[in-house]
Amino acid sequence: MAAALSAHEGVTDPRFTPADFEKYGFGEKKQFNSLVAELGEQVIGYLIFCDSFHIGLGTPGFNILDLFVGNEFRRNGVGKKLLSALSLYCIETGGTWITWQCQPKNETALHFYRAIGGRQYTSLDFELTDSALSNLAKMA
Secondary structure (H helix, E strand, O other), X not given: OHHHHHHHHOOOOOOOOHHXXXXXXXXXXXXXXXXXXXXXXXXXXXXXXXXXXXXOOOEEEEEEEEEEEOHHHOOOOHHHHHHHHHHHHHHHOOOOOEEOOOOOOOHHHXXXXXXXXXXXXXXXXXXXXXXXXXXXXXXX
């Protein structure tokens, strides 16, 4: 499903594999949590998130890493239900916020996020990966 999300967004397939999901999604060194939406025995959507902390607010919360609902199941409230479940979990665990990213050209997602009350930041995202990460690490 992560590859389907990348295809929908028009970006290259992620390197994230089912083995990575097992390695990083479970066990002592768990790096993220996930929620799934099922119809019968079929997974029709998922939401992957991780714990974080907001310095400005002084409170914990969650960063959504991926939210995806299969094409044939969209516009049926599945994404909203996943986000509702995460919102409740956030509040129950003392969190006060949830953040996520969206590809700027994903108009369907942008409309959905605004409709549920999401506020779009004006900040820019940056990342260090691959050689840029390695090169900076060599300066330590």
